[in-house]
Amino acid sequence: MRSMLLVMALAATSVASAQKTADPKPFANTITPDDLKKHLYIVAGPAMEGRETATEGQRKAAAYIESQFKALGLQPGNKGNFQLGFPIYQDSIAKAAIDVNGRSFAIFNDFMISQNMAHTSTIFCNEVVFAGAGISDSSRNDFKDVAGKIVLVMQTPPPSPPTGGVSSARNRSRFGPFSVIESAQKNGAAAILIVQSNFPRRGGMPLGKGPAYLDGFQNMVYPNAYFVSEDIAKAVMGNEFDVAKEAVKTGNVQPKTYTAEVKLEFRKDRIELASSNVVGFLEGTDKKEEFVFITAHYDHLGKRGDSVIYYGADDDGSGTVSVLELAEAFVKAKAAGKGPRRSIVFMTVSGEEKGLWGSEFYSDHPLYPLNKTTVDLNIDMIGRTDPKRKEGDSTNYVYVVGDDKLSSDLRPISEAMNKKYTKLELDYKYNAPKDPERIYYRSDHYNFARKGVPIIFYFNGTHNDYHRPSDTPDKINYNLMAKRAQLVFYTAWEMANRNDMLKRDIPLTEQ
Structure with a gap:
C-alpha cells in the first residue's frame, strides 16, 4: 500500500512538473489573424442580423458557436448541453388611462407609467391624499394615513448638501422617484401620482411592446406609479394646487385629503422570451475541480428595419471569435499531452x-x-484601436482593466506573461478609481467580480464606429487582435497551471 501511494505521488508530481515546464508558444501560435478573420466574417456577417438578444440572429450566432465548440471536441458545459438558457420578459401594454372627475387624460400627453414595475390594475377611488414631497425617513414621514389611498406627490430637486453633510448621491436618492414609490408601498398606498412638469412628452413609444428586461419575478409588488402632469394635479386639487406647490418648495407642507373621482387603469400582458449563453468545457488534470473562465459576449444591437444591420464586428465579435481560437489552442495542447491542470x-x-x-x-x-473559479478573463472589443489614445504605440497596446481589484496576484502574473511573450503596452487608463466612463462596471467580468472572482477585462477602447452599423469586419486589425488574444492565452495558461488559486485579498468596493 505504501509503495503504491509513493508511485501515485510521483506520477502526480511528474504530471505537474511536465505541465509547468511545457512550452505554450506552439499553441499560442495557432491563434492566427487568418483564423480570427474567417470566424469574424461569419459571426459579424449579414446572416447573423446583428445578433440582438432574444432574436433569430442571436440564436443563429449561438448555434454557430456551439458547432465550433463541438467540432473542437469540447464537452458541453451545462449538464450535457452547450447552451445555458435564461428567460427574458417583455410587457405588451394594452391600455393606460387616467380619468379625474369624468375628464380623460392621455398617456404621453398627460402622464407616463413605470411599466416594468407596474401590474394590471383598475382602481376607482373618490379620495386622493396629497403627501407633499413624498419624503419618508427618520426626520419626517409625508405618507401618514395613506393606507389604501391614491397618493399625490410633488417632487422637488434635492437641496445642496451642507459642507460635511451627506453626499450628493445619497441626498438625491432620498428625493428620487424610486424612494418615493418604496415609501408609498411601505405605508400601504394603493397607487401613487408623482407630479412632473415636462409634459407633453415627445417621442413616447405607442402602446404595445415595451423594452425587454431580465427580472420577471420581483421580490416586492409596488403600487402602480404614474408620472403625471400639473394639469392632472390641478384636476385633483383645484385652486389649491399653486399654494401646495409653493409649500413643497418652502418645506411647509400640510398633508391633505382631496375629494375627487379618480379612475386609474393599466393593463398589460407579460411575454416570456428566451436567450442563452454558450458554454464549452475542457477538463483539467490534477486540479480539474478548479476552474478558469474565458468569456466574451456574442450579442450586439441587431437591426433596424429590413436593411440597417449593426454588425458588431469589434463589439464584441472580436471577443467571441477570440474565445473560439483560445479554445482551439487549449484543445491542441491537451491533445499533445500538455493540457491544463485546472478545467x-x-x-x-x-x-x-x-x-x-x-x-x-x-x-x-x-x-x-x-x-473554485480562480479567474475570469473577459474579452470585449480587442480588434480596433482607440483614436483618442495619444501616448504610446497605438499599434501595440491593450487596455487592461480590473487586474488590481480583487487579487494582489493578478497584475504581477499578467505583466510577467506579457513581458515574456507578447510585449504589448498594457494601458491602465480605465483602471482609475474615478474613471468617468466607469468601464470596469460595463462588461461581463463585473458579474464575476461582484461575486468575489478575480477578473481581467481586455479592451481596445471605443472608436467612431462604436455602436454603429459601420462596425464591420473589414475594419479590424487582425494582426493586433491575434496578439491581444495570445496575451489572454498565455495569462490563462499560467492561471490554469500554477500551483495555487489566485488569492482573494482585496475587497470589492463600489465606486
Whole structure:
C-alpha cells in the first residue's frame, strides 16, 4: 500500500512538473489573424442580423458557436448541453388611462407609467391624499394615513448638501422617484401620482411592446406609479394646487385629503422570451475541480428595419471569435499531452448590450462553484484601436482593466506573461478609481467580480464606429487582435497551471 501511494505521488508530481515546464508558444501560435478573420466574417456577417438578444440572429450566432465548440471536441458545459438558457420578459401594454372627475387624460400627453414595475390594475377611488414631497425617513414621514389611498406627490430637486453633510448621491436618492414609490408601498398606498412638469412628452413609444428586461419575478409588488402632469394635479386639487406647490418648495407642507373621482387603469400582458449563453468545457488534470473562465459576449444591437444591420464586428465579435481560437489552442495542447491542470470553461454570453444579462444570470445560477473559479478573463472589443489614445504605440497596446481589484496576484502574473511573450503596452487608463466612463462596471467580468472572482477585462477602447452599423469586419486589425488574444492565452495558461488559486485579498468596493 505504501509503495503504491509513493508511485501515485510521483506520477502526480511528474504530471505537474511536465505541465509547468511545457512550452505554450506552439499553441499560442495557432491563434492566427487568418483564423480570427474567417470566424469574424461569419459571426459579424449579414446572416447573423446583428445578433440582438432574444432574436433569430442571436440564436443563429449561438448555434454557430456551439458547432465550433463541438467540432473542437469540447464537452458541453451545462449538464450535457452547450447552451445555458435564461428567460427574458417583455410587457405588451394594452391600455393606460387616467380619468379625474369624468375628464380623460392621455398617456404621453398627460402622464407616463413605470411599466416594468407596474401590474394590471383598475382602481376607482373618490379620495386622493396629497403627501407633499413624498419624503419618508427618520426626520419626517409625508405618507401618514395613506393606507389604501391614491397618493399625490410633488417632487422637488434635492437641496445642496451642507459642507460635511451627506453626499450628493445619497441626498438625491432620498428625493428620487424610486424612494418615493418604496415609501408609498411601505405605508400601504394603493397607487401613487408623482407630479412632473415636462409634459407633453415627445417621442413616447405607442402602446404595445415595451423594452425587454431580465427580472420577471420581483421580490416586492409596488403600487402602480404614474408620472403625471400639473394639469392632472390641478384636476385633483383645484385652486389649491399653486399654494401646495409653493409649500413643497418652502418645506411647509400640510398633508391633505382631496375629494375627487379618480379612475386609474393599466393593463398589460407579460411575454416570456428566451436567450442563452454558450458554454464549452475542457477538463483539467490534477486540479480539474478548479476552474478558469474565458468569456466574451456574442450579442450586439441587431437591426433596424429590413436593411440597417449593426454588425458588431469589434463589439464584441472580436471577443467571441477570440474565445473560439483560445479554445482551439487549449484543445491542441491537451491533445499533445500538455493540457491544463485546472478545467477551463469557455463561455460566450448574450444580453450584455441590454445590461449584462447573460453574465448576471450565470453568476446568480453558476454551473461551477464560484469559490473554485480562480479567474475570469473577459474579452470585449480587442480588434480596433482607440483614436483618442495619444501616448504610446497605438499599434501595440491593450487596455487592461480590473487586474488590481480583487487579487494582489493578478497584475504581477499578467505583466510577467506579457513581458515574456507578447510585449504589448498594457494601458491602465480605465483602471482609475474615478474613471468617468466607469468601464470596469460595463462588461461581463463585473458579474464575476461582484461575486468575489478575480477578473481581467481586455479592451481596445471605443472608436467612431462604436455602436454603429459601420462596425464591420473589414475594419479590424487582425494582426493586433491575434496578439491581444495570445496575451489572454498565455495569462490563462499560467492561471490554469500554477500551483495555487489566485488569492482573494482585496475587497470589492463600489465606486
